[in-house]
Amino acid sequence: MGDVAGGGVPAYRRVGGVLAARIRSGELAPGARVPSERELAAEHGISRMTARAAVDLLARRGLVERRERSGVFVARPKIEQSLDTVAGLSDQLESRGVAPGAEVLEARTVRAGTLGDAEVASRLGISGAERVHVVVRVRTGDGEPLVLEENYLPERLFPGLLREDLTGGLYALMRERYGLFPARSRQELETSLLGPGAAEALGTSPDAPALRVERVTRDARGRPIEFARDLHRGDRLRFVSEVSAEDWDVGL
Amino acid sequence: MGDVAGGGVPAYRRVGGVLAARIRSGELAPGARVPSERELAAEHGISRMTARAAVDLLARRGLVERRERSGVFVARPKIEQSLDTVAGLSDQLESRGVAPGAEVLEARTVRAGTLGDAEVASRLGISGAERVHVVVRVRTGDGEPLVLEENYLPERLFPGLLREDLTGGLYALMRERYGLFPARSRQELETSLLGPGAAEALGTSPDAPALRVERVTRDARGRPIEFARDLHRGDRLRFVSEVSAEDWDVGL
DNA sequence: GCTACTATCTGGTATATACCAGTTGGCGCA
DNA sequence: TGCGCCAACTGGTATATACCAGATAGTAGC
Numbered sequence: 001m002g003d004v005a006g007g008g009v010p011a012y013r014r015v016g017g018v019l020a021a022r023i024r025s026g027e028l029a030p031g032a033r034v035p036s037e038r039e040l041a042a043e044h045g046i047s048r049m050t051a052r053a054a055v056d057l058l059a060r061r062g063l064v065e066r067r068e069r070s071g072v073f074v075a076r077p078k079i080e081q082s083l084d085t086v087a088g089l090s091d092q093l094e095s096r097g098v099a100p101g102a103e104v105l106e107a108r109t110v111r112a113g114t115l116g117d118a119e120v121a122s123r124l125g126i127s128g129a130e131r132v133h134v135v136v137r138v139r140t141g142d143g144e145p146l147v148l149e150e151n152y153l154p155e156r157l158f159p160g161l162l163r164e165d166l167t168g169g170l171y172a173l174m175r176e177r178y179g180l181f182p183a184r185s186r187q188e189l190e191t192s193l194l195g196p197g198a199a200e201a202l203g204t205s206p207d208a209p210a211l212r213v214e215r216v217t218r219d220a221r222g223r224p225i226e227f228a229r230d231l232h233r234g235d236r237l238r239f240v241s242e243v244s245a246e247d248w249d250v251g252l
Numbered sequence: 253m254g255d256v257a258g259g260g261v262p263a264y265r266r267v268g269g270v271l272a273a274r275i276r277s278g279e280l281a282p283g284a285r286v287p288s289e290r291e292l293a294a295e296h297g298i299s300r301m302t303a304r305a306a307v308d309l310l311a312r313r314g315l316v317e318r319r320e321r322s323g324v325f326v327a328r329p330k331i332e333q334s335l336d337t338v339a340g341l342s343d344q345l346e347s348r349g350v351a352p353g354a355e356v357l358e359a360r361t362v363r364a365g366t367l368g369d370a371e372v373a374s375r376l377g378i379s380g381a382e383r384v385h386v387v388v389r390v391r392t393g394d395g396e397p398l399v400l401e402e403n404y405l406p407e408r409l410f411p412g413l414l415r416e417d418l419t420g421g422l423y424a425l426m427r428e429r430y431g432l433f434p435a436r437s438r439q440e441l442e443t444s445l446l447g448p449g450a451a452e453a454l455g456t457s458p459d460a461p462a463l464r465v466e467r468v469t470r471d472a473r474g475r476p477i478e479f480a481r482d483l484h485r486g487d488r489l490r491f492v493s494e495v496s497a498e499d500w501d502v503g504l
Numbered sequence: 505g506c507t508a509c510t511a512t513c514t515g516g517t518a519t520a521t522a523c524c525a526g527t528t529g530g531c532g533c534a
Numbered sequence: 535t536g537c538g539c540c541a542a543c544t545g546g547t548a549t550a551t552a553c554c555a556g557a558t559a560g561t562a563g564c
Binding site: 036037038052055066067068069070071072 | 513514515516
């Protein structure tokens, strides 16, 4: 049936806009409950499916957080995270007054070739026969899951790593226990969604926005010491990067 | 009615998974047409709305691209963009064999206070009475819109800027015409969606994934010379950042 | 006052249907 | 051969309805 009143703007966008305005104005504060889909439908004279589409707009923009069988709530502001100091997520959180934590989901040592993932060996510059530590962790801030980290480290460089305490920062461990100092780090960032596996680990929806980060860290001699795949919750984190001219202005 | 057959997995996710597998396997190559929603519905014995939900899964993950009233097509691979050399998007595209271009949507000079956007003056460290150039451009690669750029530059530092050719890189202009060398740049990145305005400018859907970048660039004396808000198409671009230890390892 | 049950509410999924307005490709005509 | 028209097709929007199962709050019983 389309636009009953709205000059070409679909109803679900119109209602979504009204809701967004109520949130931005502060009428609906962070943490507050948004009217239920059925209520919105009644209020605006639209069907529930259309009201749901309106709420979806806000949910996909991170303005609002859906909690299954409970309700829809206004989202809280994002935590800032530096892209220049990826090494120390724990430290970063702490300096922002957020208590860091980590839950180890997986910690094992296997031959790279058995991973069924040729990228790991390729990125680390090792053969499939060489053994790597696989560490999968959920990093938390104030108990809330923030990042799903998947780390691959050559066993040759970090013997006995899995016997260490893996609930803190890996980079601190590298330096203090193994005397290896991360010198260079190449990161590739991509907008993404969490996906089913990550969603379960982070306790969120598979369709929640995320930033996928692939990272290769090298020591001073240019030797790869870590390959990582991170999924950062896009609804809870923003990323800050500071560059200075020396880094990129040398070519001109 | 829920799971007719599928062990707890909703039908739209099951069908979405089948489609995703066909794309990843290469059976459906980039640019190829995906079966229409009505065809998918018939093939899998589901309603069209459910088939649509399945396609939505892939679209939101950037696996496919919807073209209104035309069809759904497998997406092409993303263009890499360095976060360390944001200054020269044109150069970056060129070095990757992509022809850079820019369309100027807006170019005017106003007092910062009249913008109705206190952040601009605040970020540039100027008073509301000072005049700023406002330059809004769509940056393209091979004719395809990639980034919507919103630049704010103090007129005091760049007199007559708007008479220059704005279809190239602004940073080249700064250096060559005004002798101002960008020395430091702070960028804030956030997952986002395009939104209605940006979607129209970039010729895409308002709900397409995007990376929002806010940037303050300073010269060697620490003076802000540019404030920018960029919206990068998340479906066409990925971002690469290289950091070296000097940048972040000094504190320890 | 505390616990246990229960009716209600919630978002999630799914169907069947309808209309709209560009896109597309084929067919006929000049 | 080339142009223009038109029917079929496409995704976008919208409704009305239904069932599910976990969350939640109120109430009855102890």
